[in-house]
């Protein structure tokens with residue numbers, strides 16, 4: 001919601017197990033909860049069974065999501081262990097069966113998110129063409145191999161190659177840090193959209209900054225107190241503050257990452273185990289900071 005307020009055009013939830021969801025798992029259902037202010041919002045599923053993926057996709061459609069992304073890029077052990085996520089990059093036959101089954105079972109806007117390939121074997125062009133042939137609405141590429149994880153640099157030239165190879169929209173994901181890198185990625189690859197991950201955690205305004213940069217406009221980032229207080233207000237408005245305390249602490253620590261001489265404050269945030277203590281701490285700190293400016 002904070003990213004939407006700061007210019008994100010759409011949002012994607014974290015990945016959810018298709019097996020868990022189709023078996024009626026309450027954890028999976030809880031993970032899929034969303035608020036209207038996040039829309040347009042995509043769910044993302046992982047799985048290697050065409051039956052479970054198709055059934056889970058139908059549930060996602062019934063929940064009112066605006067789109068569904070199929071994960072073919074996650075390198076986490078718990079995902080690879082079930083042959084899903086990035087493991088699908090090593091088996092295009094299974095990937096095709098899974099994606100085809102989902103496409104036939106829902107009318108939702110459907111995308112898939114891939115990597116360059118498993119190791120040195122770069123299969124992304126083959127996967128892009130497959131996505132197009134199967135009738136997907138777009139393809140999202142995080143241009144690193146599975147073996148790379150998050151190391152090294154994202155290979156933006158591969159995004160350009162994919163754009164040349166397919167007729168469906170290509171969305172790029174990787175290493176956009178600010179408005180300038182966003183502008184360079186768009187110009188260099190001609191991609192149709194960009195997904196921003198890590199930098200949004202520290203700078204949720206990176207979306208407005210990116211849009212301004214693409215238009216050649218100056219951008220003034222919001223002041224930190226504004227970001228923090230908006231975030232706290234959103235948690236309270238949606239009444240999730242008590243359930244989300246550990247995650248709220250993590251997000252606040254990300255926002256505070258660039259603040260100089262704030263080690264003591266960060267330690268205090270880490271030590272807050274009640275919502276009211278955390279809120280009081282932030283409000284006291286940031287109303288002071290606002291007053292100083």
Ligand SMILES: Cc1cc2nc3c(=O)[nH]c(=O)nc-3n(C[C@H](O)[C@H](O)[C@H](O)COP(=O)(O)O)c2cc1C
Pocket residue numbers: 013014015044071073074113142173174175176195196197198199
């Ligand atoms: C904490 C974290 C969680 C992520 N979760 C997902 C996920 O659930 N599904 C997914 O497709 N990618 C996930 N990613 C990968 C990002 O979507 C993105 O492709 C990658 O971080 C590269 O983009 P960036 O340089 O903008 O972060 C995650 C990344 C991070 C750092």
